[in-house]
Structures are given as structure tokens and as C-alpha cells.
Amino acid sequence: MDGGTLPAAGTVALLLADARLPSGGHAHSSGLEPALQGGMPAAQAAGFLLARARTTGLVDAATAVAARAAVLEGGPLGDVERAWAARTPSAAMRDASRELGRGLLRLAKRLWPESAALAALVTPPRPVVLGAIAAATGLPAEELVRLSVYDDLASAVAALLKLEPRDPADGALLVLAACASIEARVPEIAAVRSPHQIPALSAPQAEAWAEQHAIAPRRLFRG
Amino acid sequence: MAEDTVSQRALRLGVAGPVGTGKSSLIATICRALAEELRLGVITNDIYTDEDARFLRSAGVLEPERIRAVETGACPHTAIRDDITANLLAAEDLERDFAPLDVVLIESGGDNLTATFSPALVDAQIFVLDVAGGGDVARKGGPGIGRADLLVVNKTDLAPYVGVDVPQMVADATAARDGRPVLALSRTDAPSVAALRAWVLEVLAAHRGGTHVPQDPGPMAPHFHADDEHPDGGYVHSHADAHADAHSHAEAGADH
Numbered sequence: 040m041d042g043g044t045l046p047a048a049g050t051v052a053l054l055l056a057d058a059r060l061p062s063g064g065h066a067h068s069s070g071l072e073p074a075l076q077g078g079m080p081a082a083q084a085a086g087f088l089l090a091r092a093r094t095t096g097l098v099d100a101a102t103a104v105a106a107r108a109a110v111l112e113g114g115p116l117g118d119v120e121r122a123w124a125a126r127t128p129s130a131a132m133r134d135a136s137r138e139l140g141r142g143l144l145r146l147a148k149r150l151w152p153e154s155a156a157l158a159a160l161v162t163p164p165r166p167v168v169l170g171a172i173a174a175a176t177g178l179p180a181e182e183l184v185r186l187s188v189y190d191d192l193a194s195a196v197a198a199l200l201k202l203e204p205r206d207p208a209d210g211a212l213l214v215l216a217a218c219a220s221i222e223a224r225v226p227e228i229a230a231v232r233s234p235h236q237i238p239a240l241s242a243p244q245a246e247a248w249a250e251q252h253a254i255a256p257r258r259l260f261r262g
Numbered sequence: 263m264a265e266d267t268v269s270q271r272a273l274r275l276g277v278a279g280p281v282g283t284g285k286s287s288l289i290a291t292i293c294r295a296l297a298e299e300l301r302l303g304v305i306t307n308d309i310y311t312d313e314d315a316r317f318l319r320s321a322g323v324l325e326p327e328r329i330r331a332v333e334t335g336a337c338p339h340t341a342i343r344d345d346i347t348a349n350l351l352a353a354e355d356l357e358r359d360f361a362p363l364d365v366v367l368i369e370s371g372g373d374n375l376t377a378t379f380s381p382a383l384v385d386a387q388i389f390v391l392d393v394a395g396g397g398d399v400a401r402k403g404g405p406g407i408g409r410a411d412l413l414v415v416n417k418t419d420l421a422p423y424v425g426v427d428v429p430q431m432v433a434d435a436t437a438a439r440d441g442r443p444v445l446a447l448s449r450t451d452a453p454s455v456a457a458l459r460a461w462v463l464e465v466l467a468a469h470r471g472g473t474h475v476p477q478d479p480g481p482m483a484p485h486f487h488a489d490d491e492h493p494d495g496g497y498v499h500s501h502a503d504a505h506a507d508a509h510s511h512a513e514a515g516a517d518h
């Protein structure tokens with residue numbers, strides 16, 4: 040960043056969590072459309088979000104933290120990415136995350152051109168880009184965990200409001216409740232230092248839905 | 263970076279307009295008219311499916327691999343204006359995979375009268391209306407009608423069936439556009455297709471020559487308010503601010 044003064048890390052977190060961030064996120068539903076298409080009643084959205092938060096949400100958050108640590112401590116990001124892939128068994132979910140990562144990376148390279156770690160990434164998943172941004176901007180690990188989880192859940196709820204319209208205020212309640220549900224685990228996830236510490240928390244039903252959705256003929260969202 | 267300069271990469275040409283006015287067909291027409299002499303690529307923005315990409319692939323006007331679909335998360339206008347990431351990535355992919363390309367045609371998802379492309383995504387844009395939408399649409403104005411690089415009044419062959427006076431519709435459109443070009447087109451009318459072809463070649467030449475500057479049609483066409491007290495007899499006024507408000511409501515809402 041030029042211009043002399045650097046934005047506060049907290050401001051960077053706000054920017055990254057903002058749905059208006061131009062990085063292609065608006066075409067994704069964090070598994071929510073796959074779930075609805077797979078037959079999950081819309082009334083179970085709250086349960087879906089809680090499950091998403093404690094599985095995919097924490098795997099991604101821990102991956103972001105491990106990527107941040109790797110950049111700060113000079114470790115290889117490739118190992119982080121492989122550890123993430125091993126814990127993300129659905130190819131459709133990996134594709135969706137790499138697509139999000141690519142859009143985010145494109146923007147991040149414009150915003151933080153001095154970051155060698157960002158410049159070196161090729162087809163990273165979303166959490167690896169988030170981790171590299173956190174390293175470049177001084178975003179603390181705990182904030183990174185909350186950001187990663189929040190952004191993922193807020194995308195799901197934005198999609199929910201389009202697919203199964205309801206009072207948008209209910210959507211805000213859903214996001215906050217699901218974020219709160221993993222709050223007790225934030226310190227533990229933020230303490231991850233190396234790729235092997237990323238928890239393996241899979242969500243087989245959501246993964247099956249994601250696979251089906253990826254080949255569905257009609258859909259509004261990418262994943 | 264030399265490869266990023268406007269004149270060296272492909273001309274990115276947007277095609278916008280309301281649902282069903284003939285955007286995909288117009289792209290097929292351009293491909294048919296120019297595929298022999300230009301290296302082309304196509305990106306479609308679909309709402310529910312990759313229907314448009316499949317239509318164009320099946321039209322056989324271009325190798326199927328040169329036609330890519332972008333999915334827009336139910337926000338076709340966001341994907342061409344506020345967050346163009348997916349379209350930029352698709353354009354860059356096409357330009358890399360089939361380098362060098364001369365023109366990348368980008369079809370917007372059929373949306374309403376207000377959706378136009380960001381000049382950060384396309385170098386020039388065509389806005390497509392059709393006669394079946396009614397003769398007075400052109401008069402209603404809007405950014406695409408008022409200020410796209412070319413306004414096409416499409417399907418003129420249907421005019422007798424829908425009771426539209428094409429010369430009048432073109433005259434109204436021309437008046438709404440301060441002299442910017444208007445083309446009455448039908449895919450069955452060879453001279454009109456030749457005129458479309460010539461326009462694309464002209465824009466491409468200007469793009470390559472560095473004389474073409476991408477324009478933003480803007481959120482809403484500015485218009486003139488007569489005012490006797492005003493030194494110039496009135497003032498030009500745009501609804502950009504009012505529109506920004508309207509848009510942020512739409513962003514927060516469920517169905518755009």
C-alpha cells in the first residue's frame with residue numbers, strides 16, 4: 040500500500056468481510072444452495088450453519104491461520120494447501136474454494152503488491168489467500184479465525200435470502216448465532232502453527248450435496 | 263506492463279440489454295460474419311444455467327472451447343458492473359488459452375434496462391433492444407440506451423407483426439443518444455448485418471490504434487432541465503446519486 044499511512048488491521052478485516060468486496064464472492068453460497076437442492080428443508084438453515092461453522096468453517100479458519108504462520112515464519116505454503124486439500128474431501132468444495140481464492144488473490148495482489156507470499160500463489164484456496172493477506176497486513180490470528188468463519192457463513196445467509204426469502208433480519212441473527220457457536224474454539228484454532236495441526240472435521244452429507252450440486256443443470260450459485 | 267495496454271490485448275466488447283432481445287443471436291451473427299478473419303472468444307453470463315453458452319456452442323459459429331459461461335449468483339448486473347472478478351478472470355483465461363485473440367464478446371445476463379458494463383471490464387458495449395418490446399422503449403432512455411457505444415434495434419423483420427414503425431423508433435433512439443450510433447438490425451437482413459460487422463471492425467481498429475476510450479454509460483442517462491434563471495438556459499443533471507441509493511437497497515434486498 041502506498042500513500043504513507045497503512046490501514047489498521049481491523050479495517051482490513053472489515054474490508055474483507057464486506058459483501059461488497061469485489062472478489063467474486065457473490066456467486067457463492069457456502070454450500071447452502073447445494074443443501075437446499077439436496078432436499079434440506081429451508082427451516083433447517085440454522086442447523087446447517089452450525090454444522091458448517093464447526094466443520095468446513097473451522098478447517099478453513101485453521102488453514103488460514105497455518106498459512107499466516109507459514110508466511111510469517113518462512114514455511115512452505117504448499118504444505119498448508121495440501122493439508123487443507125486432505126481435509127476437504129469433496130472435489131466440488133475444493134473447486135469452489137479455489138475459485139474464491141483466485142478472485143480474492145486477484146484483488147489482494149492489487150491491494151498489497153509488495154507481498155511476495157501473495158505474488159507467489161498460483162491456484163490457492165480461499166483460506167490460504169486469507170492467511171497470506173493476514174500476514175501482509177498484521178491481522179492477528181484470532182481475528183483471522185473470526186473473519187474466515189464469518190465471511191463463509193454470511194455468504195450462506197445471503198444466498199439463503201435469495202433462495203428462500205424471509206425477513207433479512209432473521210438472516211443477521213442466523214449469522215451471529217452460528218459465529219457465536221464456535222467462539223469457544225477460537226483460541227485453539229488461532230494457536231495452530233503447522234499444517235498437521237489443522238483439524239480434520241468433515242461433513243459427509245454437505246460434501247455429498249456439494250458433489251451433486253456441481254453437476255446440477257440448474258443452479259444460481261457456484262457452490 | 264505492455265501486455266496490459268489497451269491496444270495490445272483483445273478488444274472486449276460487451277452485449278447488454280433486456281431478456282430475450284437477441285443478445286446471444288447477435289453474438290452468433292457477429293461470429294458468423296467475422297470468424298473467418300478475426301480470432302474470437304465469447305463469455306456468457308447466465309442466471310440459472312449455461313443455456314446461452316450451450317446455445318452458442320450448438321450454433322456452430324465458433325469452436326465450443328472458445329465459449330465460456332460465467333455464473334453470477336443471481337446477480338447478473340453485479341457481475342458486469344460492481345464485482346467484475348469472475349468475468350475478468352474468464353476473459354483473461356480465454357485470452358491466454360487462445361492467444362492471441364482479436365475480440366472477446368461478453369454477453370450480460372438478460373437483465374433490465376439499467377444494466378450496463380463497467381468500463382473496467384469492456385472496452386465498448388452494444389445495448390440491444392428489440393422491436394417486439396414496443397416502439398416507445400427507445401424513448402424511455404436509460405444508460406444503455408442513452409450511452410452504449412452502439413444501440414441495436416433488433417428483429418426489425420418482426421416490425422410489421424407488432425405494429426412498430428422502425429424508422430420512428432430509430433429516430434427516437436438517435437434523439438435520446440445525442441447522435442451516438444443506432445443500428446436497425448435483423449439477422450435476416452444482410453445489409454444490416456454488414457453494417458454491424460463494419461461497426462465492430464471500426465471499433466477494433468480504434469481500439470488497436472489507441473484512439474478508442476472506454477466509456478461508462480453510467481447509472482442513468484443525464485438529461486437537460488430547462489431553467490430560464492440559469493445562465494445556460496438550463497442544466498444537465500444526472501440521477502447518479504438517487505440511483506446509488508436505489509442500488510444499495512437492491513444490494514441489501516433479496517431479489518436482484
Ligand SMILES: Nc1nc2c(ncn2[C@@H]2O[C@H](COP(=O)(O)OP(=O)(O)OP(=O)(O)O)[C@@H](O)[C@H]2O)c(=O)[nH]1
Binds near residue numbers: 286314
Ligand atoms: N425474428 C427474429 N427473431 C430473432 C432475431 N434475433 C433473435 N431472435 C429470436 O429472439 C429470441 C431471443 O433471442 P436470444 O438471442 O436468445 O436473446 P437473448 O437476448 O440472448 O436472450 P437472454 O439471454 O435470455 O436474455 C430467440 O427466439 C431468437 O431466435 C431476429 O433478428 N429476428
Ligand SMILES: [Mg+2]
Binds near residue numbers: 285314369
Ligand atoms: Mg442470451
